Amino acid sequence: xxxxxxxxxxxxxxxxxxxxxADLTFPNLTYRTGPYAVNGIPYADGYADYMTLLNERDGGxxxxxxxxxECETQYNTEKGVECYxxxxxxxxxxxxxxxxxxxxxxxxxxxxxxxxxxxxxxxxTSAANGxxxxxxxxxxxxxxxxxxxxxxxxxxxNNGNIKGKKIALVYHNSAxxxxxxxxxxELEKKHGFKLSLLPVDHPGQEQKSQWLQIRRERxxxxxxxxxxxxxxxxxxxxxxxxxxxxxxxGVWWSGSEGDVLPAGDAAxxxxxxxxxxxxxxxxIYADLKKHVYDKGLAAGDGSSSGQVLYNRGLYAAxxxxxxxxxxxxxxxxxxxxxxxxxxAMEAFSIDEGRMxxxxxxxxxxxxxxxCENHGGPGLAAIQQWDAKAKKWSMVTDFLETDGEVINALIxxxxxxxxxxxxxxxxxx
Amino acid sequence: xxxxxxxxxxTSYAAxxxxxxxxxxxxxxxxxxxxxxxxxxxxINDYWANAVLLPFLIFGIAAIGLNILTGYCGQVSLGSxxxxxxxxxxxxxxxxxxxxxxxxxxxILSGGVTALVGILFGLPxxxxxxxxxAVATLAAQFFLVWLFNKVGWFYNYxxxxxxxxxxxxMLGIVISGPNSSPQAVYLVCLSFLTVLALIARNLTRGAxxxxxxxxxxxxxxxxxxGVNPLMAKLTAFGVSSFYVGIAGALLFSVYLGxxxxxxxxxxxxxxxxxxxxIIGGLGSIxxxxxxxxxxxxxxxxxxxxxVGSLGWPVDIAAHFEFLIVGSLIVFFLIVEPHGFAMLWxxxxxxxxxxxxxx
Numbered sequence: 001x002x003x004x005x006x007x008x009x010x011x012x013x014x015x016x017x018x019x020x021x022a023d024l025t026f027p028n029l030t031y032r033t034g035p036y037a038v039n040g041i042p043y044a045d046g047y048a049d050y051m052t053l054l055n056e057r058d059g060g061x062x063x064x065x066x067x068x069x070e071c072e073t074q075y076n077t078e079k080g081v082e083c084y085x086x087x088x089x090x091x092x093x094x095x096x097x098x099x100x101x102x103x104x105x106x107x108x109x110x111x112x113x114x115x116x117x118x119x120x121x122x123x124x125t126s127a128a129n130g131x132x133x134x135x136x137x138x139x140x141x142x143x144x145x146x147x148x149x150x151x152x153x154x155x156x157x158n159n160g161n162i163k164g165k166k167i168a169l170v171y172h173n174s175a176x177x178x179x180x181x182x183x184x185x186e187l188e189k190k191h192g193f194k195l196s197l198l199p200v201d202h203p204g205q206e207q208k209s210q211w212l213q214i215r216r217e218r219x220x221x222x223x224x225x226x227x228x229x230x231x232x233x234x235x236x237x238x239x240x241x242x243x244x245x246x247x248x249x250g251v252w253w254s255g256s257e258g259d260v261l262p263a264g265d266a267a268x269x270x271x272x273x274x275x276x277x278x279x280x281x282x283x284i285y286a287d288l289k290k291h292v293y294d295k296g297l298a299a300g301d302g303s304s305s306g307q308v309l310y311n312r313g314l315y316a317a318x319x320x321x322x323x324x325x326x327x328x329x330x331x332x333x334x335x336x337x338x339x340x341x342x343x344a345m346e347a348f349s350i351d352e353g354r355m356x357x358x359x360x361x362x363x364x365x366x367x368x369x370x371c372e373n374h375g376g377p378g379l380a381a382i383q384q385w386d387a388k389a390k391k392w393s394m395v396t397d398f399l400e401t402d403g404e405v406i407n408a409l410i411x412x413x414x415x416x417x418x419x420x421x422x423x424x425x426x427x428x
Numbered sequence: 429x430x431x432x433x434x435x436x437x438x439t440s441y442a443a444x445x446x447x448x449x450x451x452x453x454x455x456x457x458x459x460x461x462x463x464x465x466x467x468x469x470x471x472i473n474d475y476w477a478n479a480v481l482l483p484f485l486i487f488g489i490a491a492i493g494l495n496i497l498t499g500y501c502g503q504v505s506l507g508s509x510x511x512x513x514x515x516x517x518x519x520x521x522x523x524x525x526x527x528x529x530x531x532x533x534x535x536i537l538s539g540g541v542t543a544l545v546g547i548l549f550g551l552p553x554x555x556x557x558x559x560x561x562a563v564a565t566l567a568a569q570f571f572l573v574w575l576f577n578k579v580g581w582f583y584n585y586x587x588x589x590x591x592x593x594x595x596x597x598m599l600g601i602v603i604s605g606p607n608s609s610p611q612a613v614y615l616v617c618l619s620f621l622t623v624l625a626l627i628a629r630n631l632t633r634g635a636x637x638x639x640x641x642x643x644x645x646x647x648x649x650x651x652x653x654g655v656n657p658l659m660a661k662l663t664a665f666g667v668s669s670f671y672v673g674i675a676g677a678l679l680f681s682v683y684l685g686x687x688x689x690x691x692x693x694x695x696x697x698x699x700x701x702x703x704x705x706i707i708g709g710l711g712s713i714x715x716x717x718x719x720x721x722x723x724x725x726x727x728x729x730x731x732x733x734x735v736g737s738l739g740w741p742v743d744i745a746a747h748f749e750f751l752i753v754g755s756l757i758v759f760f761l762i763v764e765p766h767g768f769a770m771l772w773x774x775x776x777x778x779x780x781x782x783x784x785x786x
Contacts, residue, residue, distance in 0.1 A: 032743030041743075072731075072742040077691060081684065082479040082728065089475065104590055104686045112606035124588070173577060175588035175688050182587050199577070202690050300743075413587055420594060 023067030024060065024324055024336065026051060026317075027087040029097045032300070034074035035203035036228030038258040039309055041300055043098060044070065046313020048299035049292050053284075054321060056291040061321055062328040064335060075228065077101040084109065093341045094118050094320050100176035103136075108421070111135040116342040118323075120316055121146070121252055121275050125179055126413035128375025130346065131425040133414065137345050139319075139376030140367055141275045143225075144409060146251045147180035148401035149273055149380035150223045151187045153249065156396075163192035168219040170210055170226065170234055173199035177225040180251070182413075186405050204230025211237040224250040231259035239266030246271060249382070255392065256308040260385045268387035271395070273380050276315045276364040278392040280306035284314065284359030308383075308392055311363075318358060323348050346371055365398045371427040375410070378403060445633055450780070464618055469611040477610030482683045484724045485617040486675050491704040491716035492628050493671025498702070499710035500632055501664035502644030503553050507565035509697030510572035511669050513689050514542045515676030517582050520591040523681065524584060531596040531604055535620070535677040542673020543666040545572075550665025554658060557647075569698050576689040590688050593681040604681045613682045620678060624671060629713050631667065640664050641711070672701075707757060709769025718768035726753050 028047050031040035051068040060066050069090065071083035080102030084095065095110060095117045097103045103123035110117050117136045119127070125144045127136035154162055169184060171177030181197065188195045196219060198210040204226060211234075214222060222243065226234050231254045238248050246269040250259075255272020285306070292298055293305070304310045327336045327344030336344075349368030355361060367377040379398040386393060417423070438444045448454035472481065490508060497503050518538035522529060549568040553561050576582050583591050595605030602608040603616050631637055639660040642650035651657055680687045687693075700723060708719020727749050734745035764771045 030742060032741075033746040037743075070742045071735075072746045074746065077686075077688070078483070078684065085475040085478045089473075100588075101590075101688055101691060104588065104592075104688075105684065108592075108606035108685060126587075173690055175590045178589045179587065202694065420592070 023065045023091075025067045025069065025087075025091045025093060026320060027069050027071060027083070027090070027092045027095060029073045029080055029083050029095070029099070029102060030070050031073050031075040031098070033072065034076070034228075035205075036075040038232070039228055039253070039256060040075065040098070042256065042258070042304035042307045042309035043313040043316070045298070045300040045302075045304045046310035046315075047096075047317045048313075049288055049297075049305075049310075050314045050317035050321070052292050052297050052299070053288055056295065056297065057287060061324050062334050064328075066321070073097075073099065073102065075099050075101075077105050081105055081109075088113060088115060091338075093324060093336065093338050094345070096120070096316055096320065098122070098316075100124075100179065101174060104175055107133065107136050113338075114342070115338040116345050118316070118320060118345065120319065122176065125375075126410045126417065128373065129410050129414035130369075130371050130374040131414070131427050132418045132423055133374060134426055135342055137369065137374045139348075139369055139374065140364065141252075141378065141380055142375055143179040143251070144183040144406045145375075145378045145380055145401045146273050147183040147223075148187065148406060149382070149399065150249050150251075151184070151191065151193075152399060152401060153271075153382050153396065154193075154221050155191065165193045165221065166196065166217065166219040167193050167221045167223065168196045168198055168214055168217070170198045170200060170207075170214075170222060170224045172204060172225055172227055172230055173201045176227060180225055183406065183409060186409065187402065190402075190405065200226070200230055200234070203228060205233055207233055207237050211241055211243075214238075214243065215241040220247065222248045224248070224254050226250065226254045226259075231256075232262040235260055235263045235267050235270060238270075239263050245269035246384075249273070252312075252380070255383060255385075257390075257392075258307070258309075260387070261390070265387045267385055270385045271382055272385075272392075274308075274383040274392075274394060275380060276311060277362060277394060278308050278311060278383055282360050282363060287359055314360070315364060318355075318360065319348075319350070322350060322354070322358075345369065346374070378406065447629055447633075450776075453776075461622065465615070469614060472610050472614060474610050477614050478683070480725060480728055481614055482617055484721055485614075485621045486678045486683055487701065487704060487720040487724055488621050488717045489624055489678070490672050490675035490701045491708065491720045492625060492713060493668045493675065494701050495705045495708075495710065495712070495716045496628060496632065496640070496671065497664050497668035499705055499712065499715075500637060500644060501640035501661065501668075502647075503550075503661060503664060504558065504562040505565040505668070506562050506695070506698045506702065507549060507568040507572070508672050508701040509693045509695060510569040511542050511546055511672040512676030512679060512697060513572050513576055513693035514545045514669075515539060515673030516680035516687055516693065517576055517591065517689070518542065518673065519677035519681050520584075520593070521582070523594060523596065527594070530598060531681060532598060532616075534596075535674055535681065538677040539670040539674040542676070543670040546665045546669020546672070547662050550662050550669075553661050553665065566695075566698075569695055573689050573693060576693075588688075590686055591680065592686045593684075596681070605685060608682075616682055617678055620674060624674065625713055625717070628667075628671070632713070636660075636663060636667075644711075703757070705767075707760060707767055709767030712767070712769035714772065715767050715769030718772070722756075722768070723753075726756065 030044040051066045055066050069087055071087055073079040073083050084106055097106055100122045103119045106117055119138045121141050123138055125142040127133040127138050128142055184195050200207050224234055248270055250272035252273040252275050260267040260270055323345045327340040328334055330344050331340040351366035355363055365377055365379045378401050381394055381398045382396045383392045384395045494508050497505050515538045518541040519534050522534040522537055552564045556564055583589050593604050601612050603612050639655045642655045643660045647657055704719035704723050705716055707722055709715025730749045730752055734740045735742055
């Protein structure tokens with residue numbers, strides 16, 4: 001009898017969870033649990049709070065309420081697929097999977113279903129080639145931009161000559177961590193440094209041997225593609241072998257408060273890439289306080305406000321909702337479809353004036369997207385951790401990266417994908 | 429009430445050995461099969477197929493495979509994830525190397541490749557037993573995952589180290605890739621499971637199965653009565669790996685479409701499949717399927733109830749999911765240490781005597 005009630009309950013539960021059609025649905029594949037939660041929580045909170053802000057302050061986008069739904073993936077691709085199938089029926093406008101593995105899964109599926117993907121700063125780098133990837137966007141920056149930005153920064157520090165320098169890449173042994181390798185190898189040929197590769201297996205708590213190797217080889221610089229629990233572990237290990245922190249540069253996914261705080265003062269001087277500005281000195285935080293925090297609507301426990309990844313969540317939500325706004329304008333209707341959303345993302349552009357109006361002045365570079373270029377401007381900055389003040393600060397502007405090398409690689413990789421999947425070039 | 433019979437009057441070996449000695453069970457089996465093949469395809473959508481049914485069917489195959497090795501032959505293995513990876517990568521290499529080959533043939537050949545690898549890793553089982561064998565197969569698990577991560581040839585030197593299943597058709601119907609319909613992939617997996625389960629059932633009640641069980645119950649005694657332990661153990665490893673390899677190939681080509689070895693075929697997959705057969709029941713085909721259903725469906729049902737209808741925050745729901753699934757496992761193992769299969773057997777015996785148990 002109990003079993004019967006359970007089954008009946010489950011079936012009704014499935015039936016009751018019906019879509020609300022008149023809303024603009026933004027699903028968020030979160031990971032608030034598991035080994036990547038330390039990074040997943042602030043991002044999800046930022047994303048959710050921005051959506052709440054739009055609903056509370058403006059009544060949604062263009063007068064239509066935002067229907068924000070979360071689905072927990074634990075950064076696991078199979079759960080990610082389940083979440084995608086679960087939420088796509090609710091009229092989801094855009095997917096931001098926040099995981100390179102899940103993005104790889106969703107690229108063919110979402111393209112077949114006609115739903116766009118915005119993988120900002122992660123996912124498949126060669127998706128920047130809009131001629132091949134019709135529904136995938138990875139503006140404003142991608143991994144190869146990141147790899148080039150790291151090398152450019154090292155070049156700057158050495159007056160443009162890094163011949164013979166040793167650079168080690170500590171990376172998450174997955175699609176995510178392997179993405180920059182090819183670019184770094186190309187740059188190795190171009191600039192004459194020596195690259196060594198140190199993979200760290202999921203989840204990333206076991207790094208003793210990698211850092212022992214670093215201690216032995218003494219590379220001049222270490223760069224890291226880490227995520228989740230791997231980041232604080234790596235920074236702690238680097239501190240343990242007394243590696244000079246200012247020579248340790250992480251990607252933008254390895255540079256948030258949760259990564260550096262556990263190492264305490266030893267993390268002072270650690271650098272990472274940045275795709276947007278840090279801190280909470282932006283007018284939008286006043287609005288968030290008034291419309292979200294003070295009403296008790298903040299996502300999570302509210303402690304992540306102002307963190308780097310919280311800002312990234314705001315940025316991700318802002319880029320998605322601005323594209324939805326453009327889609328409303330372009331299609332002339334308030335209740336847009338994923339197809340409208342895709343068209344708008346391809347015609348998307350954002351400038352300093354608009355970001356200032358949104359309460360995010362001087363936050364991120366302005367850029368525009370085109371049919372050929374889904375990857376944005378390819379700009380990245382460097383930020384540095386101040387362990388005494390417990391804050392990140394920008395040490396460079398948003399700088400150009402080596403477009404020549406990156407674009408050649410993007411063309412090569414995307415044409416291989418096009419050949420594999422028999423895709424012909426779009427964009428006339 | 430359900431079973432209208434009196435006493436047991438079996439006069440031949442055939443009657444004693446039949447799969448469904450009770451007529452009601454036989455009837456139920458055919459009805460369920462007909463329902464699964466003829467009705468379910470009309471009811472499912474992408475969500476049902478991809479989130480519920482495909483993982484159940486595929487892990488059902490893997491669980492039957494491991495049950496042959498662990499449940500019937502008594503060789504504990506923690507290498508299922510690694511063997512699934514062998515199946516997936518073999519399938520990928522066959523699909524990309526021979527683009528014109530039918531996917532079904534690719535999958536069966538991948539099972540064959542996995543069987544060979546399984547036999548290779550089964551060789552130590554002749555010398556080491558029990559927990560020590562589990563550790564040896566654990567080494568296989570880590571070695572295989574490392575191999576597929578390290579050697580570029582296996583993933584055709586792709587930048588990310590991922591493998592992606594190209595689109596393939598059978599009889600004009602797309603059965604892999606993003607454009608495949610949920611009905612098509614469901615029927616492919618269901619057909620594989622049905623055929624493989626039938627083969628497994630017949631293997632286990634035949635000469636092979638009796639040899640395996642003799643080895644499981646006491647290997648020295650088995651040797652004395654004339655069972656060749658080399659053949660018995662290696663065939664068990666081979667057949668088991670064949671099943672697990674097919675599950676891996678299906679998981680990659682039909683279900684996920686893109687796979688990253690460290691994440692999808694990691695040690696947790698080995699444990700998952702092992703838990704399935706422990707909860708379902710060692711040495712039982714039905715148990716394998718029941719265990720797979722429990723561990724695949726339970727989290728999805730719980731999630732839909734807690735997030736979908738109760739509206740809980742996703743993180744709390746995820747934590748509760750662990751708690752509930754974990755405590756249910758403990759509960760079932762306390763109530764019935766021999767798994768769902770034994771539970772079902774006891775219920776059946778009670779029902780056969782009901783309403784006159786004395």
